[in-house]
Amino acid sequence: MGYIDISMVSYSLPDGRPLLDEVSFRVGEGSTTALIGANGAGKTTLLRTISGLVKAQAGTVTLDGRALTGMSTEDLPGLGLAHVPEGRGVLAELTVEENLRLGALGARPRSNTAALTRVYELFPVLAERKNKLAHVLSGGERQMLVIGRALLSRPKVLLLDEPSLGLAPKIVVQIFELLRDLVRDDGLTVLLVEQNARSALSIADHGVVLNLGKVVVRDDAATLAGDDALRHAYLGF
Amino acid sequence: MVRRHLLLALGALVVVVLVLENTSQFRNAQFGAMAYYAIAAGGLTVLTGLNGQLSLGHGALMAVGAYTTALMLQSREDSLPLPVILALAIVVTLVVGALVGVAAARLHGPYLAGATLALAVAVPGIPLFFGEWLGGEQGLNVRLPEIPVWLADAAYFVTGQELTQIRFLAYLGWLAAIVVFVLLANLSRSRIGRNWQAVRDDEVAAELAGINLGRARVQAFVVSAGCAGLAGGLLALSARLAAPSGFTLTLSLLLLSAVVLGGLGSLVGALVGAALLTFLPQVVTGAGTDLGLTDVQAAQLAPLIYGLVTVLVVLLAPAGLAGGLRKLINWRRSS
């Protein structure tokens, strides 16, 4: 289980500017979908609509057939939806372990110590720093922290907003390989927003290209990566 | 625009004369109070509405003006003419306002509120400490000078009625209020006023446009302090007393809530707020005693209502009554 259906979602700012225009696509169970497009295309807004931080004016989002639109954001981790926001959302004034514990508290039922241990095994550097305040972590370590934190809520679906932002290429590769392994081992469904389209498409099964709030293309990731014209037009490479 | 303000001022003057000449002494006294509340409120609304600085201490600044006035009217003979005394009260308060304003210019939001709150609580203690010179708990009595004979004669000639002290003070207050409002209105529309608003809206943009943030803030504070000082002086004259009990924290808070209710930044709103402060208590207290409350309890109904309406205004109509009215008018126009 763990598929998301986005149907005709539209959202405009109070001053009338449309950010999302009848966006529709499905993220299938156990698959990874890359949501890509230029800056300002609406990718982050779409993720925020799925997790309820933004209320769409039209359209529905369902998780395993259950409507998410209208639910409170705080109820979603309990249903198996984890959203790692833009900027990572590290709670820098809390310790590494406290950040992780918060993730565990969001699961229904809450995750136990074994799960925490597993995350430490996955990310040894977090174990080393577990009682330090999270703000001492480097960019890559923070990304690991928030992924680990999200995992602790035992998600069926993981929304990731620009995990590669500000990270060195070597670290980006590490993170993406990790994601690929998680999907394979745990059957996680992932919706990955990235500006770094190349990397995203390399680990994704499907790709959705957004431009100015509209879905321009939906296709297999490999096909998208191979389509030169498209890449040049919307993805910048 | 300046001409329009002068015409309005003239019109206001006519209205004032008509009202004061045709109402009782008691009402005259009330209108007199409304005048000085309007002056204080006008200064405060410009500071808070235009420049975005929240002051909870304007009651303390009124106290400065009041005490300065009182100190100069301790003996009946040898006192300077009233306009000079009031001018001096304004100047002293301007200086104090400058000192506070310079310190306050670097503060914002709750820090500014807290600092001015501390000012409001601190100032009443000063005359208690310097009891010998400042009258202590009882305060300083104010000996009102006689109305100049030429003025009394002229007034009788024009209106056919005797000019009493109360009416004289009411006229004085309203004349001052009209002058202050014209000045404030012109100031608001001028480049200085626009600078103040720019500083309130976006500091970075204002600085980039070449506006000196600190100077703008101090200017606004000083102007509003001057208004408060004048209001305090007039209050001392009307009450014939300057005492700590007249300048409690409650006064500062009521002044601020009057300005909020009228609409931050709106001079018309300041008038509305002043009217509420002056006339609402009596109305409400009367209603309260009719409902069976004791006198003391009924006296608390007015502040209760201010507080409630302030809370409601913040929650429902952040632009205040004047702003809400404007919105209503616009909505009507467009539909």
Next chain:
Amino acid sequence: MQQLLTTVLTGLTLGVIYAAFALALVLIWRATRIVNFAQAPMAMITTYIALVLIDAGYSYWLGFVAALLSGLVLGAVVERFVVRFVSGKSEVNAVILTLGLFIVLHALAAIIFGSRYRSFPAPFGLRGFQVGDTTIALTGFGVFTILAVGVVMVGLVLLFRGTDLGLRMRASAFNQEVSRLLGVKVGRMLTLGWALAALVGSLSGLLIAGGGLVHPSYMDGVVVYGFVAAVLGGLDSPVGAVVGGVLLGLSLSLVSGYVGSELVPLAALVILMVVLLLKPGGLFASVRERRV
């Protein structure tokens, strides 16, 4: 020497109360970025509730507990039904809101409880302890004050650092959005935060009232001192609030003893301005910029 000791002990006892009030302000500031100036009349009202019970013949302790409980309820109600609607919007509006509440609560108290000065009991006695021949300025009530505040603070530390609930509350205070994404019911945490802060405020109210006189304005000075103490320590720092409170209590006691009690509020103002102009973040300013 005797006077110095007296001044210090009085300052310490008062300081601990200011520390508690400052802590209440800091808790709310961290969670909702609002300085709750209305905390003073809120505490005043809960003290009056205690007074009503005590005057009706019930024990001091019943009144004490009633005050604390009504503080909890009052804080929760104010957050849930009033403050909730201005959170996150204009700073100016939030301040005006708390001021409106200040005026309302003052007036309500005067109507319901009357404006005259009433005395409030102090358990454990108000006579200084005898040490040899001399009586030192520490009273039974003073010791109780210090202990009570200490217990509450330890309790809060245990709650915030040692429990899941406390973790959720801290997270909500640092970043509401991220907390919601992690499943934290931020709204409830905020209500709880205000309730706890009001409880601490109520405690301050009871301790200030003990052995003294209660009237609707009696807590007004305390909100200023609490605020100055909180700023002194850094509005974001609970530890700072405590240290700031004690330091302020000592300083003001010195002013009161050696200069004059009428100038104490002025001294507080001066201290406030000095801190704000020299070290605006307070003594315990956090190193990092807080992410909004």
